[in-house]
Amino acid sequence: MDISLQILIFIALLVLLSKALGGIGGRLGLPVVLGELLAGVVLGPTLLNLWRFSWFSGSTNLPDGGPVSLAAVMTVLAGLGVVVLMFLAGLETDLDMMRSAVRPAFWTASGGVILPMAGGAALSRAAGFTWPEAIFIGTILTATSVSITAQTLMNMNKLRSRVGSTILGAAVIDDVLGLVVLSLVIALVLRSPHTRVGWVGVGETVGRILLFSAAAFLLGPRLIRFLFRQANRLLAPHAAVAVALVICFAFAFLAETLGGMASITGAYLAGLFVAATPTHKEIIADLRAMTNSFFGPLFFVSIGLTINARQLGGHFVFFILLLLVAIFGKVLGCGAGALWNRFTAKDSLAVGVGMIPRGEVGLITASIGHAAGLVSSEIYSLVVVLVLATTLITPLLLRYCSVEVEAGAETPKTPVPLTVGHISADT
Structure with missing residues (x-):
């Protein structure tokens, strides 16, 4: 079957099932995004495994002769979806509240990096892994992917709270x-025979991150205001939304290629900057419909599609223990940082739970370790399932934390119809 026809029928199936399960989850009082993730699990290798059917397997040659598969196309669309989702999360963030949360955010993030990494490395070493393998497994547990948390908070109308x-x-x-941390580990573990070169690589990575961040905050807002002034002169409908998407994709590209960051970080920063413009409310309204009906379902279902619980095999006990470390490392580490900054115990727990998902950042880290030979294919599969498991359980745990919206925080009078789960791709 032609690849374009495969894409059409596959997307139709994904969106239909994700909305159906998301709606069922909503009626049961569960986060909509959880139903969308489960739709991917049902369609993926754990249960139905759609890739084994002739309609969705194989590849098609492009006009230039290069082969392309449906799975590859869906991966690209899912990556696009998470970028748009994080851009929308930035748009929906209360900037004044964000500024007031810089100090607790730093201590929360620091605790959430140190404790999971130390716990994951110690457990892996005790399980018989070498120190390089153990350290890298610990590294995989450090980075948080907040997209699913942001989506859940938006569904609960609590993204603009102090906790959110x-x-x-x-x-x-x-x-x-x-x-x-990832750069440091790679520099020390992979380049141990050339330690000086390794440290140079670490310094270069840190320098790129700092320079890009400084340039983004100094030049980004001015450039964005200029672009929107030009957009206002256009007669084309929805010009502001088009310019906003251009900014989103440009920041995502520059963050990864120049800044050494994940593209989703650049998209989120772009959303923050656009949120400070007068036209941001118009952009949010149009972008919500787009993400909730298309980008959100594609992203979250695609996560479920990659889960194959059958590959846990003989490492089931290690998987459970590592999952517990991944969960409690974030809850305790991030929760302690929030508690230190005078959050209530209840809100500190909510902050810790909100930082549990590893998502696409964890998957990228795991793939780097696998490609570098630091983790075997079997352990790589286990880690991938663990990363995805954290994204599945977070919406449920976060909902039952019953995060209270702070007095004075802006809350929509009616629930926002974020059916993607809105956000969720996890990621």
Whole structure:
């Protein structure tokens, strides 16, 4: 079957099932995004495994002769979806609340990096892994992927609360710290025969992150205001939304290629900057419909599609223990940081739970370790399932934390119809 026809029928199936299960979850009082993730699990190798059917397997040659598969196309669309979702999360963030949450966000992120990494490395070493393997497995547990948390908070109308702003701010800092840790581990473990070169590589990575962040905050807002002034002169409908998407994709690209960050971090920063413009409310309204009906379902279902619980095999006990370390490392580490900054015990727990998901950042880290030979294929599969398991359980745990919206926080009068789960791709 032609690849374009495969894409059409596959997307139709994904969106239909994700909305159906998401709606059922909503009626049961569960986060909508959880139903969308489970739709991917049902369609993926754990249960139905759609890739084995002739309609969805194989590949098609492009006009230039290069082969392309449906799975590859869906991976690209899912990556696009998470970028748009994080851009929307930035748009929906209360900037004043974010500024007031810088200090707790930093300490929350720091605790959420140190404790999971130390716990994961210690457990892996006790399980018989070498120190390089153990350290890298610990590194995989450091980076938080906040997209699913942001989606859940948006569904609960609590993204603009003090807890929501702290979680999102901590996730951005956490991403930076996680990349620094990853660079440091690779430099020391993979380049141990050339330690000096390794440290130069670490310094270069840290320098790129700092320079890009400084340039983004100094030049980004001015450039964005200029672009929107030009957009206002256009007669084309929805010009502001088009310009906003251009900014989103440009920041995502530059963050990864120039700044050494994850593209989702750049998209989130772009959302923060656009949120400070007069036209941000118009952009949010149009972008919500787009993400909730298309980008959100694709991203979250795609996560479920990659889960194959059958590959846990003889490492089931280690998987359970590592999952507990991944969960409690974030809850205790991030929760302690929030508690230190005078959050209530209840809100500190909510902050810790909100930082549990590893998502795409954890998957990228795991793939780097696998490609470098630091983890075997079997352990790589186990880690991938663990990363995805954290994204599945977070919406449920976060909902039952019953995060209270702070007095004075802006809350929509009616629930926002974020059916993607809104956010969720996890990620």
